[in-house]
Amino acid sequence: MLLPSFYDFCCRVKTISGNKALEKIPALLAGMNAYRPLIITDKGVASAGLVDVVKKAMENKLKIGAVYDDVPMDSDYKIVNDAVRVYRQKGCDSIIAIGGGSVIDTAKGVNIVASLGGDNLLDYEGYGAVKRKLKPFVVVPTTAGTGSEMTLVAVITDPDRKIKMNFVSYFLLPDLAVLDPRMTRTLPAFLTASTAMDAMTHACEAYFCIEKNPISDSFAFRAITMISENLLNVVKNPGNLNGRLALANASTMAGAAFSNSMVGMVHNLGHTVGALCHVPHGVAMSIFLPYGLEYNLHRSADIIGEILFPLAGPEVYASTRKKHRAERVIELIRKLNQDLHDATGGKHPRFLKEIYDRNGSPVVPQSMLPVIAQAIMLDGARLTNPEELLPEDARMVLEHAWEGTPLDRKKIKKGGRKVKY
Amino acid sequence: MNINKYPEIQPGKKLIKRIYVAVFMWFFARAIQAAAKVDEEVKKEVETIPANFTLRLIVNPEKAFPLFFYAKMLPRFIVDKGILLYGLQMIMGKDKKGKFRYQGSDPRGKKINLSMAFTSLEAAMMVFTFRESLCTGYAHSRFVVEGDLPFAQSIMRIMDLTAVFLLPKIVAKLVVKRYPKWSEMSPLRKYLNRVLVYLRMFTV
Numbered sequence: 001m002l003l004p005s006f007y008d009f010c011c012r013v014k015t016i017s018g019n020k021a022l023e024k025i026p027a028l029l030a031g032m033n034a035y036r037p038l039i040i041t042d043k044g045v046a047s048a049g050l051v052d053v054v055k056k057a058m059e060n061k062l063k064i065g066a067v068y069d070d071v072p073m074d075s076d077y078k079i080v081n082d083a084v085r086v087y088r089q090k091g092c093d094s095i096i097a098i099g100g101g102s103v104i105d106t107a108k109g110v111n112i113v114a115s116l117g118g119d120n121l122l123d124y125e126g127y128g129a130v131k132r133k134l135k136p137f138v139v140v141p142t143t144a145g146t147g148s149e150m151t152l153v154a155v156i157t158d159p160d161r162k163i164k165m166n167f168v169s170y171f172l173l174p175d176l177a178v179l180d181p182r183m184t185r186t187l188p189a190f191l192t193a194s195t196a197m198d199a200m201t202h203a204c205e206a207y208f209c210i211e212k213n214p215i216s217d218s219f220a221f222r223a224i225t226m227i228s229e230n231l232l233n234v235v236k237n238p239g240n241l242n243g244r245l246a247l248a249n250a251s252t253m254a255g256a257a258f259s260n261s262m263v264g265m266v267h268n269l270g271h272t273v274g275a276l277c278h279v280p281h282g283v284a285m286s287i288f289l290p291y292g293l294e295y296n297l298h299r300s301a302d303i304i305g306e307i308l309f310p311l312a313g314p315e316v317y318a319s320t321r322k323k324h325r326a327e328r329v330i331e332l333i334r335k336l337n338q339d340l341h342d343a344t345g346g347k348h349p350r351f352l353k354e355i356y357d358r359n360g361s362p363v364v365p366q367s368m369l370p371v372i373a374q375a376i377m378l379d380g381a382r383l384t385n386p387e388e389l390l391p392e393d394a395r396m397v398l399e400h401a402w403e404g405t406p407l408d409r410k411k412i413k414k415g416g417r418k419v420k421y
Numbered sequence: 422m423n424i425n426k427y428p429e430i431q432p433g434k435k436l437i438k439r440i441y442v443a444v445f446m447w448f449f450a451r452a453i454q455a456a457a458k459v460d461e462e463v464k465k466e467v468e469t470i471p472a473n474f475t476l477r478l479i480v481n482p483e484k485a486f487p488l489f490f491y492a493k494m495l496p497r498f499i500v501d502k503g504i505l506l507y508g509l510q511m512i513m514g515k516d517k518k519g520k521f522r523y524q525g526s527d528p529r530g531k532k533i534n535l536s537m538a539f540t541s542l543e544a545a546m547m548v549f550t551f552r553e554s555l556c557t558g559y560a561h562s563r564f565v566v567e568g569d570l571p572f573a574q575s576i577m578r579i580m581d582l583t584a585v586f587l588l589p590k591i592v593a594k595l596v597v598k599r600y601p602k603w604s605e606m607s608p609l610r611k612y613l614n615r616v617l618v619y620l621r622m623f624t625v
Contacts, residue, residue, distance in 0.1 A: 006561040118542035166570065211560040262560070377469075377578065378571040383556050414601045420557050 034094035147255020194282030201228025351404030
């Protein structure tokens with residue numbers, strides 16, 4: 001076991017998981033002296049009937065102040081300010097977020113302004129602006145992938161300045177994360193696949209990037225095991241509630257892992273492709289993950305090789321020679337992507353040129369690759385990647401990921417001392 | 422209760438380490454300024470930074486350099502000059518003409534856009550004595566980055582390139598993630614820029 005010379009780890013979210021977990025919310029909120037929550041969600045979640053499931057689970061035990069369901073795909077600070085007004089007018093005393101990453105981040109923003117006063121989120125931008133405990137905050141994730149319920153960051157857009165603002169504080173961590181299989185039951189197969197691959201990427205990158213530590217390793221290890229054991233099964237049998245619960249747990253554990261260990265080049269490329277070409281985050285993660293592993297192979301082969309244990313099980317791990325384990329990991333991730341592609345009838349893309357929008361146009365034209373490669377320098381995930389990633393390296397990786405061919409290992413530039421963890 | 426029995430604990434002096442870090446920061450800031458003038462790649466990185474951008478590299482706690490305690494006794498012009506009197510920090514900024522310049526260590530009246538704060542003197546020593554690279558230092562929380570984060574990447578790249586020009590390969594390899602090969606940086610560029618950076622550091 002590798003022990004870094006220094007690390008920090010913080011995860012203080014109470015997590016409840018299981019069938020009928022939602023029914024526990026009223027009692028747990030009452031324990032925090034909160035009796036009138038504001039539910040924050042989006043139209044998609046509301047129309048899928050998931051808010052009704054939560055309401056029904058809490059009926060007669062808790063009075064809901066209001067349901068705010070106007071959160072868009074990319075939430076901005078005006079939405080947050082709007083939701084704060086609803087929170088105050090309805091006399092709410094806590095927040096329940098039901099949804100994916102955007103909803104959870106919006107709810108974190110609402111909690112800042114509702115707790116600290118004022119009427120504009122922009123007053124609290126950046127690191128260190130939130131310095132005290134906020135209102136009771138419950139998160140009910142409806143996708144098994146983002147892990148936002150375990151992170152201390154909220155990313156909210158400022159449409160006037162056309163930037164994404166970061167709000168970072170340990171006080172943004174929710175008080176309670178509720179994992180109930182009823183909340184992900186209606187998630188379509190292709191979204192189940194891509195969001196779970198997002199969680200898989202969180203776990204893998206947390207495990208091999210340079211900020212890894214023994215505590216996040218254990219979260220990542222178990223998350224990879226649960227995803228590899230259940231993902232394909234759930235995609236083929238969407239009604240498998242136990243499998244869905246396992247994926248939700250895996251996503252939460254991967255969230256706790258990457259929130260403390262940070263991520264690397266897979267997220268660097270994914271964020272950039274998402275910002276410039278609007279590629280869904282989970283899709284980008286599933287495409288770039290094998291390339292991220294392959295690119296860092298010469299630096300961290302031993303550590304990547306250890307991922308084979310949770311990914312394929314003890315028998316495969318023991319029967320594979322140490323020097324072949326890392327290669328086998330990459331092979332298995334590619335195979336998983338291929339299996340998901342087949343199981344979803346081709347809706348799970350394997351490479352960039354397979355991503356199409358609703359009109360059938362390619363989302364990532366080949367001509368965009370140099371622009372994407374140049375833009376990777378603006379993302380912080382580059383720093384914690386084991387190998388240096390510069391625009392020319394990124395372009396080489398992007399070209400292979402666009403075509404769907406393995407990396408040309410001779411083109412990977414090497415040099416520098418062994419990675420120090 | 423005699424409250425005087427419980428005196429306030431003052432941070433240790435560690436004079437030699439403080440002087441080393443102060444001198445290193447001065448050298449490094451001057452080297453970055455020189456590299457931004459002579460190397461095309463550094464110039465390109467500087468171009469991505471907006472005008473009037475100010476960077477502060479600081480060792481916490483602020484105002485901990487011993488000379489600060491003697492500031493009141495020193496002549497005013499020395500205090501105003503600021504070097505070594507405002508704690509261990511270096512301030513660099515890009516002016517309206519696009520020049521990236523060292524602006525001493527006086528933060529008064531400056532709007533800091535990006536702050537890289539070492540958590541302690543020992544943390545700064547880990548990085549400045551090359552026991553940890555900048556990236557490893559970041560991963561080990563030796564310093565905290567606050568402000569306009571996207572530009573932190575450009576600054577880190579500028580620092581890496583400056584280290585390559587400034588230091589011999591055997592030391593620079595400890596500082597950067599990947600030491601550039603000849604195909605990435607020709608020997609002519611590396612050695613010529615090294616000479617120019619050293620010349621400009623002490624002359625301009």
